[in-house]
Amino acid sequence: MFLSTKLAEGVTLHIRQTTQFKTVNFSIKWRTPLTTKDAAERAVLSNVLQHSNGRYKKSAEFRSYLDDLFGTVLYFDATKRGNEHTLLLNVETVNDQYLAENKVFNEVLELLNTVVFEPNFENGSFVPSIVEREKEMVIQRIQSIFDDKTRYAQHRLTQIIRPNHPASISANGTIETVKAITPESLTKAYEKMISEDKVDIYVVGDFDVEAVQKKLTEALSFKDRTPKQAEKKTDVSKPEKDYVKEQQEMKQGKLHIGFSTPVTFGDEDFPKMQIFNGVFGGYAHSKLFMNVRERESLAYYASSSYSAHYGLVYVLSGIEPANEKKATDVIFEQLEAIKKGEISDLELTQTRAMLINQLKEALDLARGQIDIYDQYKDLDEQFSVDLWKERWEKVTKEDVQKMASQVQLEAVYFLSGKEA
């Protein structure tokens, strides 16, 4: 799918030439093991790098320049995957051939070099006033979770079942760790990221591959590095409580249930777990939707998701608080049914068809091509839809039943309104 070349030790360039899109997409991903402190620093770093740079020291100048480049989209972001933290830079620009005038592409390449290697420094470090404001922005982002009850309930559940574990560490760090950042500590974090992180650079669009390879190699002068490998955290203990109820001023009840599975991303049983999740609650044909919503009218949404990197399965539903017990019972009944092997051929066919379709659809987006390849490239040398299709087709009812029997309850979390 992508043509990969090593630019330096630990730095890989992946290029894909295609006529599918009217734009060219770039993505640079810097990875390091996930800790709360690093996450906080890198979240603020991503904001500060997006604010300005050595060439455009004022944010408004920088934004005007991007607008002039036909609204080239450029943003940094902080995310996580498994036990790694990713700081990423995404850029999307219009392909010159659709414009009356050109040269946008070359300017964007130069800009990549500027935003990555020429930060807006004052006396060798980031500008204190900018750092302070962007710290505040990240703190607001962390606090805003409280206002979104679904996100808040999910956040609380992961804290309860996996405290001090990558599953519950936010890609933005915590309020305390963000507050502790200084311009000097942020500068150190930047230098460490540039010189020590594992780097993957992606480009997707319609262009001359060799020319882009050459230009990018010149524009992005990364040095050799030996990236740190994130350690897999294995010492997980059972949560202290398997039921937690909390209250806020709200009308709906948010029922979030966490389960664990020994199967994680890339394991041999991984495709079986994906099918299990589809039968259980991943789709509108799944048992949770058909029973919690359609049969019992208990909820507008009732679904499950498989967080493969952490070996966790979450069930989410929004219900009338008085129906808590009934909804919980119906959810557990669905899991029991799968354990007993009550799985129809139709459910298997539907789930396989949906998984294949999801993968194929995602590959119709440049961002999807980048993200899927980035995730799957370490599993198979030759990633393809057909390969995965084959793996899903091999999964049997017995496999799904076995997956269900390995699923263990971690905890039930219920967030609801204050009782009168």
Added chain:
Amino acid sequence: MQTIEFKQLDETLFYKKLPNGLDVYILPKKGFSKTFVTFTTKYGSIDRTFVPMGESEAITVPDGIAHFLEHKMFEKEDGDVFQQFSEAGASANAFTSFTRTAYLFSATDHIYKSTETLLNFVQEPYFTEQTVNKEKGIIGQEITMYDDQPDWRLYFGAIENMYHNHPVKIDIAGTIESIDKITAEHLYTCYNTFYHPSNMLLFVVGAINPTEMMAFIEKNQSQKEFPEPTPIERHFEDEPKEVATKERELKMDVQKPKVYVGLKAKETDLSGEEMLKHELSVQIALECLFGRASNFYTEVYENGLIDETFAYDFSLEKGYGFALIGSDSNQPDQLANKIKDEINNAEKNLTADKIERVKRKKIGFFLRALNSMEFIANQFTRYKFNEMNLFDAVPVIEKLTIDDVLKAFQSVQGESQQTVFKVLPSSERKE
């Protein structure tokens, strides 16, 4: 079948109006494996007072009925339509807005089968008192979910402030009380009035052969019988130009205040290219005034009056229109005043060079958006229902002048057009 070419964009659109009145548009996309299909009726939450098909007197139906009808279309005598879509590997969905109800699916395989499922389930209503009552619990939870979302409450609070009579101020899903009144008979009345093919548009975009797809759709439609189309009579009360309420607030369990300044549009009677030009002009003006590159943004960002939630938007349909500008802010009043000042002194910042830059940005936005099948299908339909053409947007932007922008912006300018709505923390929280 007509073909419409957009040379600069390298796109060809195929069109046919079928004998039953249905507008069918097909846009083939090379290099994609996915196809996206929307089947949309020009019927939304604002269409609550109308003359039912075959009758002469207007009636008013319970609030939330268009959305309720959308939910109930998925249930048939032999089960749930989602099951059929899933079996064919198609992701199906639907949405109801103020002015439209859309049914859609995307898939990479069995496209004809899913297209047939889509056409048939939307054109074969099945409502019983029992299935209608069963849905009340589900939609009740959907309404409750939105009630708990402060950003949704902020949005609707601002709209409620602006409108005296227009039903745009009524929540799309209605209320627990209003949906309780809905009967199967109501659903049939609304269905028969608004789901006639002549009030609908089918848009197919993706990996398809346009000639074969058109023939397939035609054949499906020719096998069904529909009454002769009659014009739909919708009734709306007169709406004053000025806002209904200048300022209001709501207390919720939030960590930080939220504020919107709403600007009610005076010009809401346009259609076609005039409307397209007007809408794009107001959007460009807002981007000049409040965009990341603006003086306003720099100032409120540096003063800490806004955070990453700062946003601005302009919506325009026949009969109503409004701009909303706001953010989460610890000083919501100060921010609201700054926004109003900026609106009142807009001419100062709407300069020719800024407008030119934003025009380029907007052109880039459209070209990027044309990578998205969802954007093309949904927006094309919305534009078409207002007699505009999505693919005209780029040439129209190119031609816009500073005078166009200044003139269009007057529609939302003026003290009596402005309102402020805030969501405030209900009590001091401890961390």
